[in-house]
Amino acid sequence: MPDHRNHHPNQHPDHHHPKPPVTVLGLGAMGRAIADAIHRGGHPTTVWNRTPGRADALVAKGLDLAPSPAAAVAAAPVVVVCLLDDASVRDTLGALGDELAGRLVVNVTTVTPKQARETAAWAAEQGIEYLDGAIMAVPEMIGLPVASILYSGSESAFTTHRGLLELLGGARFFGTDAGRAALFDLALLGSMYAMFAGFAHGAAMVASEGVPAGEFVDLAVPWLSAMTTGLPGHAAYFDSGDYTAETQSLDFNKTAVDTIAEASRDQGIGTDVPAAVQTLIDRQVAAGHGKESFARIFESIRRRPAADRVG
Ligand SMILES: NC(=O)c1ccc[n+]([C@@H]2O[C@H](COP(=O)([O-])OP(=O)(O)OC[C@H]3O[C@@H](n4cnc5c(N)ncnc54)[C@H](OP(=O)(O)O)[C@@H]3O)[C@@H](O)[C@H]2O)c1
Numbered sequence: 001m002p003d004h005r006n007h008h009p010n011q012h013p014d015h016h017h018p019k020p021p022v023t024v025l026g027l028g029a030m031g032r033a034i035a036d037a038i039h040r041g042g043h044p045t046t047v048w049n050r051t052p053g054r055a056d057a058l059v060a061k062g063l064d065l066a067p068s069p070a071a072a073v074a075a076a077p078v079v080v081v082c083l084l085d086d087a088s089v090r091d092t093l094g095a096l097g098d099e100l101a102g103r104l105v106v107n108v109t110t111v112t113p114k115q116a117r118e119t120a121a122w123a124a125e126q127g128i129e130y131l132d133g134a135i136m137a138v139p140e141m142i143g144l145p146v147a148s149i150l151y152s153g154s155e156s157a158f159t160t161h162r163g164l165l166e167l168l169g170g171a172r173f174f175g176t177d178a179g180r181a182a183l184f185d186l187a188l189l190g191s192m193y194a195m196f197a198g199f200a201h202g203a204a205m206v207a208s209e210g211v212p213a214g215e216f217v218d219l220a221v222p223w224l225s226a227m228t229t230g231l232p233g234h235a236a237y238f239d240s241g242d243y244t245a246e247t248q249s250l251d252f253n254k255t256a257v258d259t260i261a262e263a264s265r266d267q268g269i270g271t272d273v274p275a276a277v278q279t280l281i282d283r284q285v286a287a288g289h290g291k292e293s294f295a296r297i298f299e300s301i302r303r304r305p306a307a308d309r310v311g
Helices: 029-040 056-060 069-074 086-100 113-126 155-160 180-207 213-240 250-266 272-286 294-302
Strands: 022-025 045-048 078-081 104-107 129-136 148-153 170-173
Touching: 022 029, 022 069, 029 045, 029 056, 029 078, 045 069, 069 086, 078 086, 086 104, 086 113, 104 113, 113 129, 113 148, 113 180, 129 155, 129 180, 148 155, 148 180, 155 170, 180 213, 180 250, 180 272, 213 294, 250 272, 250 294, 272 294
Parallel strands: 022 045, 022 078, 078 104, 104 129, 148 170
Antiparallel strands: 129 148
């Protein structure tokens, strides 16, 4: 075992301790960025991709292309998996149990928490060390400090290979439950998609009168940025479960969102985005909570609604 006691992630390459070989399975946009960053970090890097040809630029830089997943896995004690989804991970790793035994799999494919836990359980049965990773970055950000990758699963793998993981971006450990990183990943992505949908709705409103999105965005960015300062207040409501409010009641916000929906209809555009918010508000108002904070929409989401039951 190498001695990692003095290990520091930002240390300069140590020529007395060559970096361990790493294999990357999957050379989509993200897999290619990851393989490149690992190779630039000084690790001998082997790659494999289902469809040939995607490794050409990497091979030109000195990475090794393996002819099969089994050959790729055999080349390194650490195997980074960056495929499309959980099904492709199962397709690819399912037959490799024997080859992977005794190695570390770092699966940075986007999966659900349940899928991550299932893969971790499968890995444990096969004698494979498992770390699940969730990439909060686009490929262009890989290797830069702005990239953030969330990990959960094997803590010793995270600690031992932290230097390798930090070649990809900031690395943060979320605990030994392999599903946790995916939980945070999808929670953040869920927040993001709703925000993007909100922006698309706003852009469609002004577009109905010929205003280009490029003009609207100049107002939307500072507005949405300013609104994020309200999130800690919402979080305090969510955590306490006390939605007592002096201002910003559900009733007040119902009027506002109903007006947005009405204006959208008047302008001849879709109302799907405000309709989703109306549903969340209306469920709480119908249960008699109209005087409480708008933040109470959390209770419309927190538990899957069974008929009209509210929190
Ligand atoms: N791109 C991003 O901005 C971003 C950001 C965060 C997280 N991620 C996550 O990173 C992962 C990879 O994303 P990407 O952008 O690299 O996607 P991508 O460009 O679409 O690449 C998908 C990769 O999966 C492979 N693949 C798909 N089905 C397969 C199967 N059944 N068996 C074997 N290989 C299979 C593809 O191989 P072929 O070449 O043979 O089709 C390709 O290498 C995804 O889980 C994604 O959610 C991506």
